[in-house]
Amino acid sequence: MKTWHCLITLAVLISIRLLDPFLLESARLSFFDSLQRGQDKSVSEQIVLVDIDEETLDKFGQYPIPRRIMADEIDKIENSLIGLNILFSEPDRFGGDEHFADILSWKQAVVAIAPSNRTNTSYRPPRIGTATFGDRDAEDFRPELEGMLFAQPIIHKSSFGYGTISSAQDVDGITRRQPLLENFDGRLYPAFALDILRVASGDSSYQISTDEYGIEFVRIPKFKPVITDTNGTVPIAFWNEFKRYSFTNLDQIPQGSIIIVGATFEGSNIVSTPMGAMYPHDVQANLIKTMIDGVVLKRPSEFILYEVLTTLVLSVILLLLLGWANIRISGITFGVFVSGVYFFSTDVFSTYFYMVDPVFPILALILVFAHGSFVQFYTQFKAKQMIKGQFGTYLSPDMVDMLANDPSLMKLGGEKKEMTFLFMDICGFTPISEHYKNRNDAEGLVTLINNYLNEMTNIILNNGGTIDKYMGDCIMAFWNAPLPCENHAEMAVKSAIEIEEKTNELKRQYSEQGLPPINVGTGINTGVCIVGNMGSESRFDYSVIGDSVNLAARLEATASRGDYIDYPTIYSSFTMEQLTNIESRSIGQIKVKGKEEMIDIYTHCPHNGEKE
Known part of the structure; x- marks a missing residue:
């Protein structure tokens, strides 16, 4: 069998993998999504979601809800941390900011800020303490933002913390990770979920570790380090379930909860995630749960090399078998290789949360085996024709x-x-x-x-x-x-x-x-x-x-x-x-x-x- 034909196919496939076009990357990410969907649900007893839903609008009128009304409702919450996944970048049209700030000052509240192409105020909230360990500053690895939408200064002064609600979408438009830090105006701002965790732990600062290649992890002293990629983003485990309450039923929430408030009424913003469409405060809740549980979805950069080498070795073995053994043995080996790659990927994820790509190896094995089988079939066909032509007459x-x-x-x-x-x-x-x-x-x-x-x-x-x-x-x-x-x-x-x-x-x-x-x-x-x-x-x-x-x-x-x-x-x-x-x-x-x-x-x- 002319295996060099198949080796050319293999070389082309490896080149495609290194280029990593959209379809290949999307298929790999979709597989990782399926791994998340296959995980057993983890129910959180501490984190609850509060929905500003249709029932809320029926009771309080249009959105945004007047902040005086919102403050009176929030005042019903006792001994819980409140994360408001809502922007308060504009003054309340009914003049309720002062009352709202007064109520927040008696609560453990974290308000949201958001990256933007403009900045709504010259005011900057108090800097949250950071300690960076490493030879380089964390700011070197986060792009400088053009602008930031802050909450109204009076609201910032009354809250316990603040954080950005930005998300990182992959090439297919699905949100699977979020940056824990944002760089704006020469300083770092924590993610909304990260600061909720800081406030919940009672810490006044967080720590950042860097090396020459990028950010290694972000840590709140009372929790385990949150491993990030070099840009400071962290994959989110989305297989969590949370109790939900309408904003009209805040008095029913158990004390000691971490409450994330967000909009769910018709027309609210929807985020695409591995589990399907979610509301933004669902994403924040899943990120908080991921950090609390210490779940680290890991995909080191060297995995690409390992996957390519594995593909190369398995493909060469297949080609050798196609040349030396019959198609049945080669087919069984092909099935073993494909199923082995798949089950290895699923097992290391469910056991260690390592994200190993089986899509490219399996695709490459299929194409190499198909090409090799065709070449073997054609070679055998020509040999049979030669034998029949040579021996058919005698x-x-x-x-x-x-x-x-x-x-x-x-x-x-x-x-x-x-x-x-x-x-x-x-x-x-x-x-x-x-x-x-x-x-x-x-x-x-x-x-x-x-x-x-x-x-x-x-x-x-x-x-x-x-x-x-x-x-x-x-x-x-x-x-x-x-x-x-x-x-x-x-x-x-x-x-x-x-x-x-x-x-x-x-x-x-x-x-x-x-x-x-x-x-x-x-x-x-x-x-x-x-x-x-x-x-x-x-x-x-x-x-x-x-x-x-x-x-x-x-x-x-x-x-x-x-x-x-x-x-x-x-x-x-x-x-x-x-x-x-x-x-x-x-x-x-x-x-x-x-x-x-x-x-x-x-x-x-x-x-x-x-x-x-």
């Missing part, structure tokens, strides 16, 4: 099919082995030729010869012989190549006996047609020869050469002639010694051209040699 159809289905049964190109050779010639051909010549019927002569040779050929093929060639009215055949035949001597002599019987039958038919009688002479020898494809690059035949072949030809020239006219079949002692079911008798010794020693010759017994 092997039986069944034997040709055997060779085509399993070319390993033969060895082409030259092989030394023991075989049995048969030469058969029509004796008394001249009178028949003269008969047709006198009648000016050359076509009739050719028809008679072809019919006779066809009968003899069928006998040889039916007994597993290979027709080497036709030489006028002579047939040359052999046994034990290209297909093995353990009783090759027996089958050759059996063919000669049946040729005698068929010739006697045809003699009676020819006599009834007024044709001269014909006889047949058959010589058989067994010995070692060279068998294989012989000829030129443009034309060759599968044939045999050697002294053993020549001896068979010499014995054929003796049969049914001269002193041996009564012996239509003559074979050597080398053949006789291998007969087990045919009885032989000696008919003398002859000297043949090219041999110094006398050759013992035999024929079968008159009753056809069948032992009782």
